[in-house]
Amino acid sequence: MFDDTKMTKIDYRHEYLTVEKLMREFFQQVNFCGRFCPKVDKSIGCCACNYYYDDDRFVKGIGKRLCLERSVIYGKPKENRKKCNYHEDGVGCKLVTHRSCLCNSFICLEMKHFLRIRFGIDYDHIEVDRNLREMIRCKAELINVKLFKALITVWIMKVKQVNSRK
Ligand code: SF4
Numbered sequence: 001m002f003d004d005t006k007m008t009k010i011d012y013r014h015e016y017l018t019v020e021k022l023m024r025e026f027f028q029q030v031n032f033c034g035r036f037c038p039k040v041d042k043s044i045g046c047c048a049c050n051y052y053y054d055d056d057r058f059v060k061g062i063g064k065r066l067c068l069e070r071s072v073i074y075g076k077p078k079e080n081r082k083k084c085n086y087h088e089d090g091v092g093c094k095l096v097t098h099r100s101c102l103c104n105s106f107i108c109l110e111m112k113h114f115l116r117i118r119f120g121i122d123y124d125h126i127e128v129d130r131n132l133r134e135m136i137r138c139k140a141e142l143i144n145v146k147l148f149k150a151l152i153t154v155w156i157m158k159v160k161q162v163n164s165r166k
């Protein structure tokens with residue numbers, strides 16, 4: 001049978017930024033970090049203490065391009081091994097787009113627990129990271145990109161549904 005998913009040229013940059021937008025909406029709806037972050041007392045974010053900038057610039061595919069675009073839009077961060085330069089105390093991450101795979105996917109155990117208990121979502125950040133990296137490497141199959149977007153969309157709907165019951 002003819003499989004059109006293998007014939008279609010994929011715009012991986014567009015797909016990555018689209019998935020990132022969906023992830024952002026998902027985390028905004030969950031609204032955990034700003035209320036319950038267990039890591040820091042005067043700020044928001046694991047990135048403020050022991051987690052620093054990861055940029056995918058050496059990932060073959062569109063890694064370098066996304067990294068360059070990020071520098072143009074948000075400025076180039078200085079080397080800082082203690083705290084990411086895109087992190088702002090009291091606000092969290094300043095990047096709205098062009099985050100690395102790790103930055104887009106990582107969440108702490110506390111938030112994972114919250115997603116499971118409150119929304120019934122089993123979030124596997126390694127699997128999310130793997131999907132994002134496949135896109136950056138320009139290796140993801142179209143069907144997998146579609147399934148990944150559908151999965152995040154279902155998560156968003158689940159969260160909205162539970163939140164609307166408040
Ligand atoms: S993922 Fe967890 S540790 Fe990181 S900012 Fe959110 S609540 Fe804090």
Ligand code: SF4
Pocket residue numbers: 047051052053054084085086087088092093094095099100103104
């Ligand atoms: S870019 Fe954003 S999410 Fe990534 S380490 Fe820096 S502040 Fe954290």
